[in-house]
Amino acid sequence: MPRAGLSTTAVVDAALAVVDEQGLEALTLTAVAARTGVAVPSLYKHVGGLGELRVRVGVRVFEETAERMAAVAIGRSRDDAVAALMHAYRGYVLDHPARYAAMVADPLHDPAYAAAGTKLLEVFFAVLGHYGLDGADAVHAVRRLRAVVHGFASIEAAGGFGLAEDTDVTYGQLIDMYLASLPRS
Amino acid sequence: MPRAGLSTTAVVDAALAVVDEQGLEALTLTAVAARTGVAVPSLYKHVGGLGELRVRVGVRVFEETAERMAAVAIGRSRDDAVAALMHAYRGYVLDHPARYAAMVADPLHDPAYAAAGTKLLEVFFAVLGHYGLDGADAVHAVRRLRAVVHGFASIEAAGGFGLAEDTDVTYGQLIDMYLASLPRS
DNA sequence: CCAAAAAGCTAATCGCTTTAGCTTCGAACG
DNA sequence: CGTTCGAAGCTAAAGCGATTAGCTTTTTGG
Numbered sequence: 250m251p252r253a254g255l256s257t258t259a260v261v262d263a264a265l266a267v268v269d270e271q272g273l274e275a276l277t278l279t280a281v282a283a284r285t286g287v288a289v290p291s292l293y294k295h296v297g298g299l300g301e302l303r304v305r306v307g308v309r310v311f312e313e314t315a316e317r318m319a320a321v322a323i324g325r326s327r328d329d330a331v332a333a334l335m336h337a338y339r340g341y342v343l344d345h346p347a348r349y350a351a352m353v354a355d356p357l358h359d360p361a362y363a364a365a366g367t368k369l370l371e372v373f374f375a376v377l378g379h380y381g382l383d384g385a386d387a388v389h390a391v392r393r394l395r396a397v398v399h400g401f402a403s404i405e406a407a408g409g410f411g412l413a414e415d416t417d418v419t420y421g422q423l424i425d426m427y428l429a430s431l432p433r434s
Numbered sequence: 435m436p437r438a439g440l441s442t443t444a445v446v447d448a449a450l451a452v453v454d455e456q457g458l459e460a461l462t463l464t465a466v467a468a469r470t471g472v473a474v475p476s477l478y479k480h481v482g483g484l485g486e487l488r489v490r491v492g493v494r495v496f497e498e499t500a501e502r503m504a505a506v507a508i509g510r511s512r513d514d515a516v517a518a519l520m521h522a523y524r525g526y527v528l529d530h531p532a533r534y535a536a537m538v539a540d541p542l543h544d545p546a547y548a549a550a551g552t553k554l555l556e557v558f559f560a561v562l563g564h565y566g567l568d569g570a571d572a573v574h575a576v577r578r579l580r581a582v583v584h585g586f587a588s589i590e591a592a593g594g595f596g597l598a599e600d601t602d603v604t605y606g607q608l609i610d611m612y613l614a615s616l617p618r619s
Numbered sequence: 620c621c622a623a624a625a626a627g628c629t630a631a632t633c634g635c636t637t638t639a640g641c642t643t644c645g646a647a648c649g
Numbered sequence: 650c651g652t653t654c655g656a657a658g659c660t661a662a663a664g665c666g667a668t669t670a671g672c673t674t675t676t677t678g679g
Contacts, residue, residue, distance in 0.1 A: 277634090278635070278636065289635080289636080289637090290639095293636095299637090
């Protein structure tokens with residue numbers, strides 16, 4: 250009987266798959282073990298426990314989001330770059346709605362998040378760099394941006410926009426609204 | 435031995451107290467039972483189970499928020515009313531940071547939320563009524579508002595704004611940004 | 620006073636996490 | 650080749666929380 254050949258990465262992969270398919274509440278060691286074809290306690294050889302697994306999942310989502318946004322911002326500047334970044338952020342959520350809850354729900358206080366969160370912030374700051382904002386103004390501009398994209402994305406991911414109107418339109422207006430709050434050339 | 439004299443309301447009250455004091459993750463039937471001085475299964479006489487209790491907690495938070503906002507909007511109009519409402523929303527979160535997670539985290543899909551959510555939406559629509567927005571535009575304006583206030587509040591409640599800059603300033607800018615997106619008289 | 624419903628309790632089950640300790644695969648090394 | 654030893658896995662068992670069943674007791678309305 251060959252071994253399962255698991256690894257921390259493989260376990261996190263399986264966890265993400267569980268979340269995608271059954272939602273965040275379904276992220277349980279039992280579910281991950283079943284998916285990886287291993288007994289539950291075996292998972293402890295790769296992750297410290299359910300808590301740590303949750304953190305790793307959250308970090309992974311953070312990283313993937315940051316990656317996407319960084320990729321899309323290359324070769325663009327100012328409003329063009331900001332709009333692209335906002336679309337990329339929302340795009341990740343549309344692709345993996347269930348994951349979004351994981352990104353939020355968990356211990357932002359955990360140190361492991363710090364690194365991933367910083368990476369995400371750096372992308373934001375880089376894109377806003379073209380507007381010549383000084384230190385504090387840049388911080389506030391980044392916060393406004395986070396509030397807007399996170400607010401919209403989390404409501405949309407949770408199915409919170411019940412009415413029939415097109416959410417693409419709403420998001421477009423949100424982008425315009427945010428851009429208007431940045432210093433005009 | 436007199437009875438505990440519990441009621442559904444009292445159980446929800448205790449649940450809110452647990453959330454306030456120990457966070458949303460600590461909301462457990464065991465914790466609520468301990469606080470109300472009753473055995474765990476006795477709680478089932480008043481609430482259907484943990485799931486239902488969570489929903490009731492979320493609904494309560496919704497209602498209280500809507501109430502506060504409605505109260506503060508009275509006697510104001512347009513920008514004045516919108517700003518007051520935004521401050522009231524954030525104020526609730528500042529007063530009960532831990533509760534905010536409950537408002538979000540839970541089944542928006544649950545029908546019980548519908549009524550409470552509708553009440554909240556009505557306040558938003560009422561305040562935006564002064565701007566003469568037609569149907570679809572009003573919907574988008576309400577969504578923008580929700581995205582902004584919810585985004586900021588949830589990040590702040592989770593301790594997501596790590597840097598030293600004053601969050602009051604950020605929120606002020608967010609209010610201005612949103613107001614600028616509404617039709618000028 | 621009495622009956623019945625409501626409120627509470629104890630006992631028991633179930634699912635999930637976690638710990639302990641054993642077994643076995645497989646790779647590196649003689 | 651054969652050995653050994655660490656990593657990866659497993660089984661067993663404990664513990665905690667939710668939930669269900671079924672009994673007891675208080676309250677309350679007639």
